[in-house]
Amino acid sequence: MHFKSDESVYEPLCSEDNTQSDFMELVCAHRRLRKITYCLSAALVVLLISNLAFITKLTGAKECRAEPFLTFSPAQEAVEYEVVKFHSGPLNNEPDDIYSGPPSPVVDQAWRDLYEFGAIHVTPDIASKLANNTEKMYDGTESIVGIDVFHQLHCLNMIRKALSPDYYGKEITENKEVHAAHINHCLNSVRQSLQCGADISTVPFNVQQLKFSSHPLLLPTFNVIHTCRNFRKLQEWTRYRWTGELIDEE
Numbered sequence: 001m002h003f004k005s006d007e008s009v010y011e012p013l014c015s016e017d018n019t020q021s022d023f024m025e026l027v028c029a030h031r032r033l034r035k036i037t038y039c040l041s042a043a044l045v046v047l048l049i050s051n052l053a054f055i056t057k058l059t060g061a062k063e064c065r066a067e068p069f070l071t072f073s074p075a076q077e078a079v080e081y082e083v084v085k086f087h088s089g090p091l092n093n094e095p096d097d098i099y100s101g102p103p104s105p106v107v108d109q110a111w112r113d114l115y116e117f118g119a120i121h122v123t124p125d126i127a128s129k130l131a132n133n134t135e136k137m138y139d140g141t142e143s144i145v146g147i148d149v150f151h152q153l154h155c156l157n158m159i160r161k162a163l164s165p166d167y168y169g170k171e172i173t174e175n176k177e178v179h180a181a182h183i184n185h186c187l188n189s190v191r192q193s194l195q196c197g198a199d200i201s202t203v204p205f206n207v208q209q210l211k212f213s214s215h216p217l218l219l220p221t222f223n224v225i226h227t228c229r230n231f232r233k234l235q236e237w238t239r240y241r242w243t244g245e246l247i248d249e250e
């Protein structure tokens, strides 16, 4: 009885040797069990917190991977997105637009207006941030650099002209071999640019009655909306910094 009241006041030490009474053995075993339970609980809590931290980190890392890695371009500041309905043409019963009709001075001018100002001058600070070294302009301070979408459009225009040799043959100043190499470069360049941009807009399939078919056909419909970089905005940004060099005359 006396012992019991003592126990409640002083917690007697549990020693490792076997000199304790059966009762103390029991008390100590219970205490050890409690200690193990506490330790396990604490370990579980730590595990849970570190797991949570790890999961958060993983989720964060995923978000990081989703962030696009952009090679530095001074034109990044001109990038805006907009929804654009594509023009399809006769394959979806639409008339040709200004870029897709038969060759004419009006069509030629429309194409040139897309890209002719695509080479710009940049400050030494911007030039130093570019992935590749680029030459200085004649003034010796600013550097000259192209914005690639305009080069791709120039290339597509080269291919378009090559498809109408009767109309454009006389304006080709390069010799045959160089011209063939130029067209070959352009085809492969446009291919890589398309893969690079990888437009994931969806193309629906619909039953369509075309003018040049006797019965309705299930066909892809191309005059649908896409999310695009605002091309007009990028044109304005580029034209404002134009060096005055013409891409077609490079």
Ligand SMILES: *[C@@H]1O[C@H](CO)[C@@H](O)[C@H](O)[C@H]1NC(C)=O
Pocket (backbone or CB within 6 Å): 131, 132
């Ligand atoms: C342009 O820079 C990239 C990356 O720094 C490099 O791999 C490539 O060889 C460079 N191109 C030229 C033509 O120097």
